[in-house]
Amino acid sequence: MKSSTDCKNDTLAINGGKPVRTSMLPYGRQWIDEDDIAAVVEVLRGDWLTTGPAVERFEKTLSELTGAKYAVSVSNGTAALHAMMHALGVGEGDFVLVPTMTFAATANAVRFCGGTPIFVDVDADSLLIDLADVEAKLARAIDVDKSVKAIVAVDFAGQPCDYDALRTLAERHHVALLADGCHALGATYGDRSVGSIAKMTAFSFHPVKHITAGEGGAVTTNDESLATAMRQFRNHCMNRDHHHRKSQATWEYDIERLGFNYRLTDLQAALAASQMSKLRSWLDRRNEIARAYDAAFEAIAGVAPLKNLANRTHAYHLYVIRIDSTATGIDRERAFQALRAEGIGVNVHYRPVHQLALYANDAAGGAVDCPRAESVYAQMLSLPIFPKMTDDDVAHVIAACQKVFVKR
Numbered sequence: 001m002k003s004s005t006d007c008k009n010d011t012l013a014i015n016g017g018k019p020v021r022t023s024m025l026p027y028g029r030q031w032i033d034e035d036d037i038a039a040v041v042e043v044l045r046g047d048w049l050t051t052g053p054a055v056e057r058f059e060k061t062l063s064e065l066t067g068a069k070y071a072v073s074v075s076n077g078t079a080a081l082h083a084m085m086h087a088l089g090v091g092e093g094d095f096v097l098v099p100t101m102t103f104a105a106t107a108n109a110v111r112f113c114g115g116t117p118i119f120v121d122v123d124a125d126s127l128l129i130d131l132a133d134v135e136a137k138l139a140r141a142i143d144v145d146k147s148v149k150a151i152v153a154v155d156f157a158g159q160p161c162d163y164d165a166l167r168t169l170a171e172r173h174h175v176a177l178l179a180d181g182c183h184a185l186g187a188t189y190g191d192r193s194v195g196s197i198a199k200m201t202a203f204s205f206h207p208v209k210h211i212t213a214g215e216g217g218a219v220t221t222n223d224e225s226l227a228t229a230m231r232q233f234r235n236h237c238m239n240r241d242h243h244h245r246k247s248q249a250t251w252e253y254d255i256e257r258l259g260f261n262y263r264l265t266d267l268q269a270a271l272a273a274s275q276m277s278k279l280r281s282w283l284d285r286r287n288e289i290a291r292a293y294d295a296a297f298e299a300i301a302g303v304a305p306l307k308n309l310a311n312r313t314h315a316y317h318l319y320v321i322r323i324d325s326t327a328t329g330i331d332r333e334r335a336f337q338a339l340r341a342e343g344i345g346v347n348v349h350y351r352p353v354h355q356l357a358l359y360a361n362d363a364a365g366g367a368v369d370c371p372r373a374e375s376v377y378a379q380m381l382s383l384p385i386f387p388k389m390t391d392d393d394v395a396h397v398i399a400a401c402q403k404v405f406v407k408r
């Protein structure tokens, strides 16, 4: 990769200096090539636009990639989480442990089903769910006879959680281990892929994710009855979809529970399947960019990447840094504005979910104790990372960080 010093200049753009770049580099974006376009056009020329053969092919590809027996596609990652909670039977009066450092959809899915999330703190260095806090909050909930249904492992930024320890905890307390793998398509834990470790794992195919369907999502599982429940849920909870009705020469179906139209279309599935053929090289590129950032931050006092844990591979949906404002002389708010002024589209992932008004004003959830997530939130920034970034783009990010964070 090119040296970052190519683009060095001294005065910060926010103070009137020349920016490192003139166009804004986003923190994430899709990469669509001619093969992707041809795959979608082929569907447009065929008979099926909505859920048909391309969806079946994509689901097969996803189950092969993850090693899970079943993959059930849906219209987005939020729908995947909703389908997962529904299939598990989460309902009124049930509780689910959710790390507070995640996108709101992880917790909202519990609420969609009438349940209540119990927010769990995260480890300050990796931002993965904190095992001691899981243990303490599970024990406390069970002590007062709360019906706890599940723990959700969120593979924050693309790094798998400690699934072995979480499974042990879940089994000991007779609750299910679910996963929000929306950041972690293609990541591995030991010799297993995310998607085949928890009872069910949700994925998202939004444009900033590893592969895109425009919008799209899926749940993987080894449990046939859960897969069937989710296939019905995405299709109004009809007990027979159009394929069954056709093969059985009947128009009849029944609906016993409320379902949704969460179907993925063949157009979206064809795009996702075409993207999937590039996933491995894209994950390599994400890791290569992360290594370049790691090396740069070794030389910048007061800026630290998240900790990488042993025995797993990282999918780097996000590259998150923590800023020590005393060592750098700049706090997160100012650093956000300063980097944006340099043309670097930094972002913040995430405000702890328990602090969002929806949950902060909700008495039913009770008082929430997640001090580490709250203090790390004040220090976090996500840097651009996506496979189509050029070496020059990477050098611009590093040069801008050197300008903004190196104390003069």
Ligand SMILES: Cc1ncc(COP(=O)(O)O)c(C=O)c1O
Pocket: 076, 077, 078, 079, 102, 103, 105, 106, 154, 180, 182, 183, 203, 204, 205, 206, 216, 217
């Ligand atoms: C951790 C996590 N879960 C769930 C979702 C929801 O996915 P979607 O945007 O496809 O609904 C996202 C999306 O950003 C996410 O990052």
